[in-house]
Amino acid sequence: MKVAIITGGAKGIGKAIGLKLASLNIDIALWDIIDEGDESAREVSSTHKVTARFYKVDVSNYNEVVDAVKKVLDDFKKIHIIVNNAGITRDGLLLRMKPEEWHSVLNVNLTGCFNCTKAVLKTMIAQRWGRIINISSVVGITGNPGQSNYAASKAGIIAFTKSVAKEVAKRNITANTIAPGFIETDMTLSLPDEVKEAYQKQIPVQRMGKPIDIANIAAFLVSEYASYITGQVINVDGGLVM
Ligand SMILES: NC(=O)c1ccc[n+]([C@@H]2O[C@H](COP(=O)([O-])OP(=O)(O)OC[C@H]3O[C@@H](n4cnc5c(N)ncnc54)[C@H](O)[C@@H]3O)[C@@H](O)[C@H]2O)c1
Numbered sequence: 001m002k003v004a005i006i007t008g009g010a011k012g013i014g015k016a017i018g019l020k021l022a023s024l025n026i027d028i029a030l031w032d033i034i035d036e037g038d039e040s041a042r043e044v045s046s047t048h049k050v051t052a053r054f055y056k057v058d059v060s061n062y063n064e065v066v067d068a069v070k071k072v073l074d075d076f077k078k079i080h081i082i083v084n085n086a087g088i089t090r091d092g093l094l095l096r097m098k099p100e101e102w103h104s105v106l107n108v109n110l111t112g113c114f115n116c117t118k119a120v121l122k123t124m125i126a127q128r129w130g131r132i133i134n135i136s137s138v139v140g141i142t143g144n145p146g147q148s149n150y151a152a153s154k155a156g157i158i159a160f161t162k163s164v165a166k167e168v169a170k171r172n173i174t175a176n177t178i179a180p181g182f183i184e185t186d187m188t189l190s191l192p193d194e195v196k197e198a199y200q201k202q203i204p205v206q207r208m209g210k211p212i213d214i215a216n217i218a219a220f221l222v223s224e225y226a227s228y229i230t231g232q233v234i235n236v237d238g239g240l241v242m
Pocket of ligand 1: 007008009010011012013014031032033034057058059060085086087088108112135136137138179180181182183184185186187188
């Protein structure tokens with residue numbers, strides 16, 4: 001039985017990945033800062049007959065992350081998969097962006113990814129098997145007005161992942177990035193309808209993505225079918241960026 005940690009797993013894309021990996025008989029540790037994670041873990045374990053637990057962890061806090069890894073190891077004994085999915089936005093044009101809006105986004109999205117990957121790496125190396133999946137965004141490739149902080153954090157994730165992939169490939173550990181396009185979650189729910197319609201017109205498949213569209217690629221990347229794929233960025237965006 002494999003064990004996966006999914007950060008930001010209480011809702012949205014992270015929860016969908018939890019449910020999908022559980023359907024493949026993988027035990028799930030959902031990490032999040034919101035209490036909703038408790039109910040999501042119960043839903044994952046009752047739907048798929050795996051063990052799923054919720055851990056309240058702020059990924060931007062290295063000490064909290066290290067403690068949480070210890071707890072997961074106490075509970076599950078192993079860690080095979082980390083999905084660095086926790087992410088936030090604090091949008092605004094650069095002229096008006098406050099330093100704390102820059103730092104909070106970089107701390108959660110990029111430093112969080114560093115904290116969690118570093119904290120599980122020793123375990124993966126000792127097991128001689130691991131899968132690291134980092135959730136970036138197509139705006140980490142294209143840039144986006146009003147999102148200089150978010151886009152920089154997501155571009156950083158891509159370079160971080162490629163570097164880690166090169167460091168650990170010989171240990172039977174792969175590291176890949178998924179770059180979602182425009183996905184229906186709370187993150188995009190609050191956008192004005194006209195912005196959503198404008199985005200949708202630019203998407204060749206003419207619809208927003210669903211969390212399961214991302215979860216399906218995570219399932220592929222943790223499988224043996226993907227054992228020869230590492231350091232890649234897989235856009236899952238209905239053709240928005242090509
Ligand atoms: N929705 C989209 O269109 C879209 C597009 C591209 C990339 N993404 C990325 O996908 C990932 C998931 O986003 P989503 O759309 O499901 O958003 P969401 O807001 O529904 O979920 C994000 C989760 O991360 C958690 N989180 C926030 N800060 C945290 C922290 N410090 N520690 C631990 N957990 C924390 C939140 O509580 C939440 O449960 C994010 O990295 C996001 O940037 C989303």
